[in-house]
Amino acid sequence: MSISLIPKNPEELGEALSQLTERSIILGGGTDLIIVMREKLLSPDKLLSLSDIPELREIRVTEDTASIGAMATMTEVEHAFAGYPELRALSEAAGGVGSVQIRNKGTIGGNVANASPAGDLPPVLWMLDAKVELMGPAGALRSVPIRAFIRGVKDTDRAYNEVLTRFIIDRRALAGFETAFEKLGHREQVTISRIGLAAALKRDAQGVVTEARVIAGAIQTKPFRLEAAEQLLIGTKAEPTAALAIAIGDTFEGNTRRRYKAAAAKGVAENLLKRFAKGAKKTEDKS
DSSP states (O other), X not given: OOEEEOOSSHHHHHHHHTTOOTTOEEESSOTTHHHHHHTTOOOOSEEEEOTTOGGGGOEEEOSSEEEEETTOBHHHHHHHHXXXXXXXXXXXXXXXXXXXXXXXXXXXXXXXXXXXXXXXXXXXXXXXXXXXXXXXXGGOEEEEEHHHHEEETTEESOOTTOXXXXXXXXXGGGTTEEEEEEEEOSSSSXXXXXEEEEEEEEXXXXXXXXXXXXXXXXXXXXXXXXXXXXXXXXXXOOOOOHHHHHHHHHTTBTTBSOHHHHHHHHHHHHHHHHHHHHHHHHHHHHO
């Protein structure tokens, strides 16, 4: 039988991490792990639960940074960032994860720590140049860029006795940008990504895109940048026209062996552009 460790604060968490072995498991929201454990596919010697540490659920937004505790649920992330144009993609990605029940339980830390190519949040955090904060034994902290943290399928830069504690985003580097996220799944809801597309656009006073970042997910083993798509967007008003959507979709050719994904990317791109169009209209209505 596993030994359960349930720390109540960061200090106790640091002590608990010192007790872990390579057979130990860290439990966050548990939406994936509990299923595996019930099927008796895992038999850890120690089970460390993060459920009772309120600091790990904190979401703080200042003028300079956005800090998201790893135990913040998808529902909490969805609501926290809906009103920030440069962070709206976080809200859109979190709001499309699974069912209401899964969003109320599943955490942003678990979505990233799983390092699944189909994860919704990694391409968005990649686009936002987020940093991952990790805690090790005795409370030792280190910070890793998300692009270095996710190394491949189920492969991250996390030791067995470390835990992901929070994500930190530099809002100053995102000044003037607006972001959006769109995905393709098997169904409208309760589905995993078959394509994830995250983008950030900066426009001039006439609404013309001057800078763009486009990150694709669920295509390769980890998110990657689509520079060709960025160049297509710069100099346009990013209007959701069929021609622009098709051109962006065409940039997927050569990046995936699954031909349906290259074809379906055109529709995903069009829906992404529609999200930006809605965001631009909201901004105009406020001004």
